[in-house]
Amino acid sequence: MKNRKNMVFEQINNNDEIAVYIHWPFCRKKCFYCDLNSHVREKITLEHYFEGLLKEISLWKKHKITSIFFGGGTPSLMKPEWIQAIISELKKWSTFIPEITLEVNPSSLESYSLERFRDAGINRISFGVQSFDDQILQFLGRTHTAQEAIQWIRKAQQLFSNMSIDLMYGIPNQSLQTLKETLDVVLNLNLPHISLYALTLEKNTKFGQLYERAQLKMPQDDLIADQYELILQKLKHYLHYEISNFAKNESYRSKHNLTYWRYKPFIGIGPGAHSRIWIDNEWYAIHNLKLPEQWLQKVQNNTAVHDLSNLQNNIGIIEKIDQKIFKMEQFLMNLRTHEGISLVNNTFLQTDKLQKLHDVGDAIYDANISFRLTNKGFLRYNAIFRYLFDQN
Numbered sequence: 277m278k279n280r281k282n283m284v285f286e287q288i289n290n291n292d293e294i295a296v297y298i299h300w301p302f303c304r305k306k307c308f309y310c311d312l313n314s315h316v317r318e319k320i321t322l323e324h325y326f327e328g329l330l331k332e333i334s335l336w337k338k339h340k341i342t343s344i345f346f347g348g349g350t351p352s353l354m355k356p357e358w359i360q361a362i363i364s365e366l367k368k369w370s371t372f373i374p375e376i377t378l379e380v381n382p383s384s385l386e387s388y389s390l391e392r393f394r395d396a397g398i399n400r401i402s403f404g405v406q407s408f409d410d411q412i413l414q415f416l417g418r419t420h421t422a423q424e425a426i427q428w429i430r431k432a433q434q435l436f437s438n439m440s441i442d443l444m445y446g447i448p449n450q451s452l453q454t455l456k457e458t459l460d461v462v463l464n465l466n467l468p469h470i471s472l473y474a475l476t477l478e479k480n481t482k483f484g485q486l487y488e489r490a491q492l493k494m495p496q497d498d499l500i501a502d503q504y505e506l507i508l509q510k511l512k513h514y515l516h517y518e519i520s521n522f523a524k525n526e527s528y529r530s531k532h533n534l535t536y537w538r539y540k541p542f543i544g545i546g547p548g549a550h551s552r553i554w555i556d557n558e559w560y561a562i563h564n565l566k567l568p569e570q571w572l573q574k575v576q577n578n579t580a581v582h583d584l585s586n587l588q589n590n591i592g593i594i595e596k597i598d599q600k601i602f603k604m605e606q607f608l609m610n611l612r613t614h615e616g617i618s619l620v621n622n623t624f625l626q627t628d629k630l631q632k633l634h635d636v637g638d639a640i641y642d643a644n645i646s647f648r649l650t651n652k653g654f655l656r657y658n659a660i661f662r663y664l665f666d667q668n
């Protein structure tokens with residue numbers, strides 16, 4: 277007879293295709309703005325964390341996988357043979373995985389060689405660059421220079437056809453001209469995918485503390501709006517398929533991130549990683565323990581990632597998502613995309629509000645069929661969400 281744990285795993289809907297996120301929680305140095313689950317550790321055995329990742333994978337039931345994403349932290353600090361071993365393990369779930377991305381920091385201090393990553397099975401590189409202005413890079417606490425980033429990208433272009441770059445706007449002291457110069461460099465590099473995120477101030481960061489002591493001035497909203505306009509204008513030949521993401525054409529859209537934005541199931545492996553999955557036709561969120569040491573200890577001693585009969589035994593917190601929160605989260609994610617949200621069988625939104633947003637040019641509302649934001653609406657995404665869900 278099967279034990280309860282095995283039953284729980286097998287009750288996950290077998291037809292679901294799943295995206296797998298692998299979190300490597302370590303960095304050489306903490307960037308001044310960064311609130312991600314990333315840690316600088318001097319004296320630890322990194323190999324144990326690699327073994328922990330393999331162990332956590334082994335606790336899951338096998339699924340068909342659409343994508344793997346190695347994020348962090350700085351996953352380019354993982355040995356290529358570890359990456360290869362993880363990919364091999366996941367290929368036991370699905371022999372063909374169309375997209376396998378590795379986030380790379382473009383500096384020899386923060387990455388093994390790109391050839392070795394390619395040979396390990398990576399087929400898409402996502403470079404964390406943020407800016408091509410050395411003063412801004414220094415201000416952000418990045419360890420690479422603009423020139424170094426360009427050299428890494430050029431090298432990657434000889435090895436990978438699919439790659440992306442992360443950049444930032446809304447940075448203190450970043451003028452329109454500085455941003456324009458960065459965008460010119462990117463256009464010149466002719467990359468197939470670009471992500472552009474506005475810097476947000478987070479409390480537990482060096483920037484957050486400086487701001488509280490009035491030692492850091494954030495740019496005005498008007499400047500941020502002008503920067504967003506500039507981005508849209510400069511990248512007008514790209515497909516603007518998500519608020520912050522641009523692709524040369526549909527085939528270069530991030531398959532992995534589309535899973536999140538379409539609110540489909542995904543599994544997160546590693547400290548602080550999240551999962552969203554169906555169990556017994558119920559939608560669950562799993563939030564893994566954040567602190568690497570605590571996560572590792574739990575993984576080493578565990579026999580299940582999610583055991584509904586013994587919640588203390590889980591690697592993180594497991595939470596059932598009710599219908600209302602499911603709809604809100606789904607809406608929140610779908611709204612980020614150019615596809616928008618389908619309104620077929622979706623009656624929870626107030627149609628007068630949708631119509632109003634259409635009338636002021638923030639959205640395109642096709643009654644009972646679909647609702648999506650315009651570029652103007654994208655800029656007011658947070659306010660629109662609060663308006664629709666009465667959170668003002």
Ligand code: SF4
Nearest residue numbers: 303306307310314349
């Ligand atoms: S390299 Fe990335 S994850 Fe690490 S501190 Fe900087 S922004 Fe955060």
